[in-house]
Amino acid sequence: MRTEGTDTVLYCGHKESERGSITVGYGVDKDGKAHCYACCLKEDLRFMRRVGRCTAYLSEDSRKITTWPGEVISDKVLILSKGRDSFGGERTYFRFMFDGQVWSGFGMGPGMYLRAKRTKIKSLYA
Numbered sequence: 001m002r003t004e005g006t007d008t009v010l011y012c013g014h015k016e017s018e019r020g021s022i023t024v025g026y027g028v029d030k031d032g033k034a035h036c037y038a039c040c041l042k043e044d045l046r047f048m049r050r051v052g053r054c055t056a057y058l059s060e061d062s063r064k065i066t067t068w069p070g071e072v073i074s075d076k077v078l079i080l081s082k083g084r085d086s087f088g089g090e091r092t093y094f095r096f097m098f099d100g101q102v103w104s105g106f107g108m109g110p111g112m113y114l115r116a117k118r119t120k121i122k123s124l125y126a
């Protein structure tokens with residue numbers, strides 16, 4: 001279920017984004033300032049380019065890497081393997097393309113949190 005965001009203007013100067021069933025219409029940065037999803041995504045991407053690391057989410061169909069509210073970071077995802085870790089949790093290893101570079105990481109499965117980092121691998125299938 002999605003409802004309209006409010007007319008509140010956020011710190012970034014934009015209105016609140018559309019609300020999802022589990023998300024409010026904005027993100028909050030480390031200083032507690034609210035930003036719309038587009039600005040959150042921009043900031044996430046800037047961080048990825050600068051630092052070469054990211055925390056994000058694997059979409060429910062395992063075909064996209066997204067931010068928490070579902071903004072798409074990459075739609076070129078290759079699932080390498082799925083398995084269980086020694087604690088019985090699910091672990092999914094994958095690669096994805098971002099900015100023409102291959103990133104690799106692992107997460108807890110579809111719809112779940114993941115960690116990834118930039119690699120020097122030349123292609124998803126290398």
Ligand SMILES: [Zn+2]
Pocket residue numbers: 012013014035036037038039040
């Ligand atoms: Zn904004």
